Amino acid sequence: MVSIEPSKDDAFLDLLLSAFGDSVLLGESIPASCHSDWTGHAACRPLALVRPTSTQEVSKLLQLCNQHRRAVVPQGGMTGLAGGAVPTAESVALSLIKLSGVENVDQDAATLTVRAGTTLQAVQDAAIEAGFCYPIDFGARGSCQIGGTLSTNAGGHGVIRHGMTRDRVLGLEVVLADGRILDLMNSMIKNNTGYDLKHCFIGAEGTLGVITRAVLRLAPPQRESRTLLCALRDYPAAVSLLHRLRGTGLALEAFEVMWQDFYAMSCEWQSNQSPLPPSYPLYVLCEVEGDASHLEMVLAAALETGEVQDAVMASTIKQAQELWAIREATGEFPVKLAPINFDISLPIAKIGDFVEAAGKLLTHRWPGIRIVNFGHIGDSNLHLTVDSNSLTENTSATHHAIETDIYGLVGEYRGSISAEHGIGLLKREFLHHSVRPEALNVMHALKQTFDPNNILNPGKVLS
Known part of the structure; x- marks a missing residue:
């Protein structure tokens, strides 16, 4: 255990050490991975990191922190993308890593x-x-x-x-x-x-x-599934294909849509040759559970009507993994881009229009800006990512202006500013675009009821 210089926090830290012993880390002993999530936003070393081994120890810690009005920031795997687990210098980070199994x-x-x-x-x-x-x-x-x-x-x-x-x-x-x-x-x-x-x-x-x-x-074990990559002429064709697959009796496990900007970039990053030419406006990656001959008949019908322009079906697990590697290029974003990520939901019928409107809005204000679009449109989820390296003025003010424009547009489309990554710190000021004032008032009331001293992850979700 590292020693710390005497400060006003000594008495509280002594209580932590006395109560939790080796489960407490201080100073440089706190891993850098606990300073921020995957965004790297506002990275900060907390006052202390506590790693309880039981629910009773979590209870004891919260009781102590509540009594002394100390902020507690719960932390899991730190893979979040909204700043929800980012600590402050005065807070106690609560890691659940030892509460596992x-x-x-x-x-x-x-x-x-x-x-x-x-x-x-x-x-x-x-x-x-x-x-x-x-x-x-x-x-x-x-x-x-x-x-x-x-x-x-x-x-x-x-x-x-x-x-x-x-x-x-x-x-x-x-x-x-x-x-x-x-x-x-x-x-x-x-x-x-x-x-x-x-x-x-x-x-x-x-x-x-x-x-x-x-x-x-739990769910029943997944039966044999088929992985299919389709090239399409436009967004309405993607919606039509979604309806077609849903109406055939096949179990649709995934329906991932990649616009040309995303697909071309991802294929450029892959060492293997692109399975389909990167010249089509839209691509759909499907995971379908069911009979292969049935899926082939459905695909043939979609090709005949022009709904699908070209397609490739994986015949081996390795080929399926290679197709999924195109979609999962997002794992490389922090390394190969300087991403400003948007995780939003919109009515399915309006997603294509939103992508077009957002592109026009951003390119008008920032010529040369690089945007990539992808998402799980079967559940209304669109991911829009801006590479801030493409900005002439790559400043925090510019980032904020881009966020203001995109979230304002989400509000106009009556969408959600967060589909699956939460609000955290990064989206808090934009919450009003998706949550009406009456609902926000109820959310504040819940917070006051459950946490009247505001010690649990203060400043996250609600200001």
Whole structure:
């Protein structure tokens, strides 16, 4: 344990050390990975990092911090993209990394009970071992923690069929700001006993309570699936293809849309040859569960009508992985771009119009700006990314102006400024574009009720 210079915080730090011993890290012992999330926004070393090993220890920590009015910032795998787990120099970072492990898989009920610090990958592996699957999935599966996916109501590739994280949760254990442990560990699908309080904490980004355990709904094991990449003439053709696939009896696992700007850039980054020429306006990557001959008939019909211009179907697992590698190029964004990321939702019919309007708006104000568009349009989710390296004046003021324009346009389209990554710090000032004043007032009232001293992740979601 490192020593620190005497300061006004000494008495409180002594209490932490006395209560939690080696579970407390101070000063340079705190890993840099706990200073910010994947955005790198406002990186800051917290006053202390505490790593409880049990729900009781989380309760004890929150009780102590509440008593001394110390801010607590819950942290999971730090893979967030909204600044929701960024600490301040005066805060206590609460890492759930030691509160991990799958406790139980109930094969009769098809549920899994897990501690919040467990990675998504570990949950998926446990489900598969038991003969099921946990269908929430995205690229950060090996790093992100279940508590974080619950706190942000994470989405991912399979939302079109399986829903958001909220739809996979039956029960929670939550520690409130004053240390009380709220046992909501329901394991039954039917339980209609008044207010379903768990939904207050899913998507709340640790501002109302700290999730420590969960009961998750599992799905049947995935049958053999087919991966298909299609080239299309325009956005309406993508919507038509979505309707066609949904209406054929095939189980649509993923429907990923990539505009030409994204596809061409991603293929340029890949070492292998592009599976389809990068000259089409739009590309759709589909994951479909069902009979191959049935899918081939559906594809042939779409090609005949001109709905699909060209297509390639993976015949091996390796080929499927290569097709998915095009879509998952987003993992390279922090290295190869200086990204300003927008994770938004819009009515499906208007997404194409929004992409066009946003492009015109940004290129008019910042000629030469580089924009890439992609998303899971079957669940209304569009990702728009600006490479700030393409800006003549790459300043924080310019970044803010771009955010102001895009989120204002989202408001005009009656969309959501956050589809699956939360609000955190980065979107807080723009929340009014998607949440009306009356609803914002109720959100503030909930915060006051659950956390009257404002110690839980203060400044996140709500100002």
